[in-house]
Structure formats: structure tokens, C-alpha cells
Amino acid sequence: MADTLAEKILGAHAGYTVKAGDVVVARVDFAMVHDARAGNALRQLEKMGAANLPYASRTAFVLDHYSPPPNPEAANTHIAMRRFAEERGAVLYDIGDGICHQVLPEGGHFTCGDLVVGTDTHSTTYGAFNAFGTGVEGTDVSAVMMTGKLWFRVPETIRIELKGRLQPGVWAKDVTLTMLGRLGAEGANYKALEYHGEGVAAMDIDDRMTLANHAAELGAKAAILEADDKTCAWLRAHGAREPRSVRADAGAVYSQRIEIDAAALAPQIARKHRIDDVIAVTDVVGQKIDIALIGTCTNGRLDDMRQAAAILKGKRIAKGVRMIVTPASRQVYLAALREGLVEALTAAGASVEAAGCGTCVNITGHLIPGDDQVIVSSANRNFKGRLGNPKSEIWIASAATVAASALTGRITDAREVEGGRWRAAA
Amino acid sequence: MQNIKGKAHLLPEEINTDLHCSAKYMPGKDTAYIAQHAFEQIAPHFVSRFKTGDVIVAGRNFGINSSREQAVHAMRLLGVAAVVAPAFGRQFFRNAINNGLPVVECDIGGIDEDDALEIDLTTGVMRVPERGLQRMFPPLPAAIQTLLAAGGLIPFLQRYPDWKTA
Numbered sequence: 001m002a003d004t005l006a007e008k009i010l011g012a013h014a015g016y017t018v019k020a021g022d023v024v025v026a027r028v029d030f031a032m033v034h035d036a037r038a039g040n041a042l043r044q045l046e047k048m049g050a051a052n053l054p055y056a057s058r059t060a061f062v063l064d065h066y067s068p069p070p071n072p073e074a075a076n077t078h079i080a081m082r083r084f085a086e087e088r089g090a091v092l093y094d095i096g097d098g099i100c101h102q103v104l105p106e107g108g109h110f111t112c113g114d115l116v117v118g119t120d121t122h123s124t125t126y127g128a129f130n131a132f133g134t135g136v137e138g139t140d141v142s143a144v145m146m147t148g149k150l151w152f153r154v155p156e157t158i159r160i161e162l163k164g165r166l167q168p169g170v171w172a173k174d175v176t177l178t179m180l181g182r183l184g185a186e187g188a189n190y191k192a193l194e195y196h197g198e199g200v201a202a203m204d205i206d207d208r209m210t211l212a213n214h215a216a217e218l219g220a221k222a223a224i225l226e227a228d229d230k231t232c233a234w235l236r237a238h239g240a241r242e243p244r245s246v247r248a249d250a251g252a253v254y255s256q257r258i259e260i261d262a263a264a265l266a267p268q269i270a271r272k273h274r275i276d277d278v279i280a281v282t283d284v285v286g287q288k289i290d291i292a293l294i295g296t297c298t299n300g301r302l303d304d305m306r307q308a309a310a311i312l313k314g315k316r317i318a319k320g321v322r323m324i325v326t327p328a329s330r331q332v333y334l335a336a337l338r339e340g341l342v343e344a345l346t347a348a349g350a351s352v353e354a355a356g357c358g359t360c361v362n363i364t365g366h367l368i369p370g371d372d373q374v375i376v377s378s379a380n381r382n383f384k385g386r387l388g389n390p391k392s393e394i395w396i397a398s399a400a401t402v403a404a405s406a407l408t409g410r411i412t413d414a415r416e417v418e419g420g421r422w423r424a425a426a
Numbered sequence: 427m428q429n430i431k432g433k434a435h436l437l438p439e440e441i442n443t444d445l446h447c448s449a450k451y452m453p454g455k456d457t458a459y460i461a462q463h464a465f466e467q468i469a470p471h472f473v474s475r476f477k478t479g480d481v482i483v484a485g486r487n488f489g490i491n492s493s494r495e496q497a498v499h500a501m502r503l504l505g506v507a508a509v510v511a512p513a514f515g516r517q518f519f520r521n522a523i524n525n526g527l528p529v530v531e532c533d534i535g536g537i538d539e540d541d542a543l544e545i546d547l548t549t550g551v552m553r554v555p556e557r558g559l560q561r562m563f564p565p566l567p568a569a570i571q572t573l574l575a576a577g578g579l580i581p582f583l584q585r586y587p588d589w590k591t592a
Contacts, residue, residue: 041495151579190519
């Protein structure tokens, strides 16, 4: 039987061959609960009334959304999470340690072929490491902590082939925005994505994580890449179990096949309020901006900060522009400090904040835009009111586009500014 | 599984339940408060017109984005008997099943506000008997119908702690 990656991984965890459309009960390797859902998860656990939670030790509690807590309720949820982790032996990532989707792989908690669930839609990120990662809720993780298993509907898969390599100044973000423009938000609803091809092979791990992460905006249940030497080296360096890549079979059945000419892609941007209102950056060059954000689980990694620093080092952002950079984790922050990126960005006028989810969604309350302000952000969602003011606009683009736009105060094609064609040495 | 009979309450497409039916943007508010203010921004007086046992009939992608489970808890408090939409946000769909709230993926064309609906989840038929209107939909897989019939995942696991129903 020829299997997709989703069928292969879910089948291995169910213990028999499965096909798209089947509903299966599968063994879960690792689970994640973050602080925006922990209150609910703990209430569901209480309802469940299980005396023992044998799988709690394979669960991470992450304090990232309400980091730092904006009110006593959030601070109290944090206290409850710390206590639960201590009593039940769950892994704890405290305030400032980082965003769940960054600290899970960094902590070596899973490897190729694993099945990982998290209380967050962007749990698709784990697919960058050849794992089936998917978003669930409090009831689900309660079931996992009690039984080590969960029900899944095996998704159909869209196979995406990236032909050729991305040109300098063009990133995984631009690939996903292109897909969003083509398929529409929720265009992959209920489905898994597989990304293949030279364009993926040429990407660094950071960019591959963006690709898998951002699949959530397409509605995808999972987004899985095959593993190569880069993946395995990264997993080993972070202490994961010995990786063995799971591969899709030739002849696997896909609901759709899409080819993207990666070498021909240009930087893309999603305009206000709709993540699938995507156009080429060159078509909106000159649009005035007020706030520039680099961060989040989608694009707050070292490579994103390197892109920004390559553009902003030794310069100043435009007068009147507020720029915030939020590294995705403490490890990313430390690496950026060692490389001098924090200094370069701070000197250029950006505020570099402690790791967390704060710049993505207005729940820490420290980033509320004013009326008619235009935010250009490397985050993942831009619906009206996302940052706490429905009269503001959020535009979504790569870290390079955000940095170039901060420099000029207007939407700018990074390829047209000094340092905007930066790319890591192979 | 029992048939569902209730009045239709229409909502538009692409409803973000985090925005309209959760405390994500109302920190500290409990589920009872959320339930009393559900969807008021998009459908004024929604809650005052909604009776226990009624049905939400929404446009496509109901519950898109991160969709907190609390939205389903609030709908259960309101007594929502089922949600019908041409397509759901993935997370909402899962949360609904885990909490014993039937979700019906079905064409809603022709359904009006206050229509008296009858839904048979097992055979996959939705009808408005008064007007002779009938819509077919693919019934949910048997395993999911079992979860729904148990009242959701928690009561299911309390009854079948090893997931085995046979």
C-alpha cells in the first residue's frame, strides 16, 4: 500500500495501515499545553477525574502567550501550571523561555516520524522535523495525559513541489503567502500538506519551520516535510531521539498536487484584515507604515533577526516608526546576542523584547495600535482587531520586508535596499 | 442517535469564534458571561432569541483560526442542539465533537431564520418539513457518532478508559 506521510505516521501510531478518511485512535509521543489553554485543560482534567496521569511526563506546559501576565487571572494560571508540572512531572517552560513551537524542538522532545499534539493551531510547526504535529484543545491533551492516545481523522494530503531554489531576498514566508493567495485561507482545511522539492532541500531549518508553521493559515491539520541530513543534524544537536526519516511512498494518493516555481517567486505581502489578500510587495511599495514587528512562532527565529540586522545594521529606522523585535525563544535571544544582532537592531531604533507571543496577539496588552495605524508584521494572522484595535491595519510579510519597510517608513522591497539580499552561507 | 428538532438561527460565513464567543479578548470573563454575549457583535439580540434546543446555521468556515474550546462550552450552555455549516474551521469541528455538540457539514442554501429544522445525524438528512425542503449530507464516521452519543470525549473515556467500545 502506498502511503502519504500523514497516513504513514498515523498508521504507525495506530498499529495498522490507515487511509485518508479513516478515524483512528493513535499513540501520541508528546503533548504541549500553553498558558492560553492551560486553564481550560486543567478544568477538563478535573472533570475527567483520573487519579493517575501516566503520560503527564510526556507533556510540556509552556508560559508564552500571557508572557508577561497582564492581569492576576493570567498570573494565577501560571501558578497553577507550575504547580501541576511539579506535582505531575510535566516539563515546564517558564516566562521568557520562549514560544511553545520553538521550545519543543529546541528541547529535543520529539523526533522524525513522531506524533505530537499541542493546544495551538500552529502545532503544525513540528512537521518541519518530519513529525505529524497538529493543534488540539484542553479536552484532547487531558485524554492524552490519561491514556497516551487520541482520536484522529486521517487527513487527505495536498502535495506541494517547490521547483528550483528561492532567490536571495525571498523566503519561506513568501512561499506560504503565495499558497494563501492561490488556495485562500482555509484552502487546505482538514488536510495535511507535504512540501517536497529542491526549494525545500535548499532551505535552512528556520525557514522550513516557517513553512510548516504557516500552514495553519491555510487551515491545514498538519504540514510535513521529509527529513534530510540538515534535519537529522539539527535534531541530534538538540538531544532528540535518533532520527529516522519517514518518506512518502511513490504512488501515494493525493487530493491535489501543486507545483511552485520557487526560483520565480518575488516577495509577497498580505494586505489588511485578510491573510489571503496577497499581492507582490512591488505592487504596494510606498504604502506608509507606523509599526514594524518581527517575531512570533512564524518568523521570530535567528534567521529572521539576521535578515533584519543585515538591513538595519549601522542605520536608523524611519522617524516616527515603532519597531519591536521578539525572539522566539531564550535560545534564539542568546544566539542573537552572541552574534551582535540585538545590538545592531537596538542601535537602529528597534526594541528587542523578551521571548514570547506578545507581538502576535493583543493579550499582554503592551502593543495596542492607534486608530488608522498600519502595522507590518512577520506574524501569521492579520484579522481585524487582532492587536486590540479594529481601526488599525495589520499587513503580513517576511522579516526582510518588515525590516526594509521599517528603514524607509513605507512598504519596501528588501531586494532594493542594502543588505536585503542577505542569505546564510551554505 | 436521536433526531434533532429546533429552530434555525442564521450566522454569516467565516465566523471567528475566538472573537465572538470566547474570553480571548475579554480576559477574566467566565463561560456563563460569554454565553450571554455570544455573537452579539454580528447578530444583535442573538442570545435573547435563542432557545435551548435551537440550531445554529452558519456560512462556510464557522470557527476559523484558533477556535477556543470555550466557544463550544458557551454554546452548550446556551443549549445549542447542533451547528450546521457548509464547512467548519478544523479546530472548532474537533472541539464540537469532543464536547458532544453535533456538527453537520451541509449545504445551507434556502434555510431561513426561524425555520423549524429536523436533522437525522445517522442517515444524513436535514429537512424543513413546513416547506418540504430537504438536504442530504454525508453522515459522520461511526466512531465519531459514538463519541457524540457518549456526550463527548470525557464521558466517553470515563466509560471506556482504554478507548475500546467492544
